Amino acid sequence: MTTSRDCDDSYLAFYDRTTSPADRQRVYCTATPEAGGGDRRTASNVAYLRLYAASVDLLPRFRIVYTPFVPGE
Numbered sequence: 001m002t003t004s005r006d007c008d009d010s011y012l013a014f015y016d017r018t019t020s021p022a023d024r025q026r027v028y029c030t031a032t033p034e035a036g037g038g039d040r041r042t043a044s045n046v047a048y049l050r051l052y053a054a055s056v057d058l059l060p061r062f063r064i065v066y067t068p069f070v071p072g073e
Contacts, residue, residue, distance in 0.1 A: 010053040
C-alpha cells in the first residue's frame with residue numbers, strides 16, 4: 001500500500017483457500033510489507049487479497065510482487 005492509513009479506514013487482507021474469516025491469515029495496514037509482516041505463503045494453491053476501505057475516496061494504491069514456490073525444485 002502506498003499510503004499508510006489507520007486500520008479502521010482501510011487495509012489489505014490476505015486469505016488462504018477461501019475468503020472466509022477463518023481463512024484470513026494477515027491484515028496489512030502499513031505502507032511497507034516489512035512493517036506489516038513481510039512474506040506470506042499459502043498452505044493451498046489459492047490465495048485471496050481483499051482491499052477494504054471506509055469509502056471509495058480512501059482506497060489506497062498497492063502493488064504486489066509474487067513468486068510461485070514449488071517444494072523440492
